[in-house]
Amino acid sequence: MTANTELAATLLAAARRGPLETHPFIQAVVRGDLSREAMKAFAIFLTTLATLFPRQIAAVLAICDNDEVKRSLLGNLMEEEGVVAYVPGEGVRIDQERVHSSLARRFARAAGASEDEIAGHTVPPVRWFEERIRIGDW
Numbered sequence: 001m002t003a004n005t006e007l008a009a010t011l012l013a014a015a016r017r018g019p020l021e022t023h024p025f026i027q028a029v030v031r032g033d034l035s036r037e038a039m040k041a042f043a044i045f046l047t048t049l050a051t052l053f054p055r056q057i058a059a060v061l062a063i064c065d066n067d068e069v070k071r072s073l074l075g076n077l078m079e080e081e082g083v084v085a086y087v088p089g090e091g092v093r094i095d096q097e098r099v100h101s102s103l104a105r106r107f108a109r110a111a112g113a114s115e116d117e118i119a120g121h122t123v124p125p126v127r128w129f130e131e132r133i134r135i136g137d138w
Contacts, residue, residue: 025042036111036112039111039112040108040111040112040113040117042111043104043107043108043110043111043113044108044111044113044117044118044121045121045123046104046107046108047101047104047105047107047108047113047118047121048121048122048123049104049123050080050100050101050103050104050105051101051104052123053080053100054077054080054081054100054101056129057073057076057077057080058077059133060073060133060138061073061074061077063133063136063138064138069138078092079100080099080100080101081094081099081100082094082095082096082097082098082099082100082102084098105118
């Protein structure tokens with residue numbers, strides 16, 4: 001096994017999910033050990049990710065040439081954006097209560113975040129992702 005293959009195997013193993021309830025973060029929430037500040041910080045970060053993720057899906061969708069993958073991406077994008085129906089000639093119907101960024105924002109507010117804290121949070125650009133999209137490598 002080459003070093004690259006070993007690294008890939010290690011990264012994939014680390015990325016595999018176990019049962020959600022066994023994750024240390026979830027266990028801390030269940031035990032009541034997670035501080036309000038830690039929950040608030042997580043919720044603000046989650047809101048930023050939920051806002052950016054549909055753009056990333058759309059970027060991949062725009063350059064994807066595999067019909068099966070495009071359908072999957074389109075379905076994921078519609079779910080993220082709260083699409084509940086599509087009627088030809090009329091367009092999409094969106095349930096604002098199901099828009100993932102709206103759900104995340106409500107969660108952040110419940111965790112004690114202000115609108116200014118939510119709006120002021122940013123994440124740095126993911127340069128490798130942007131580069132792959134720029135060269136058309138989805």
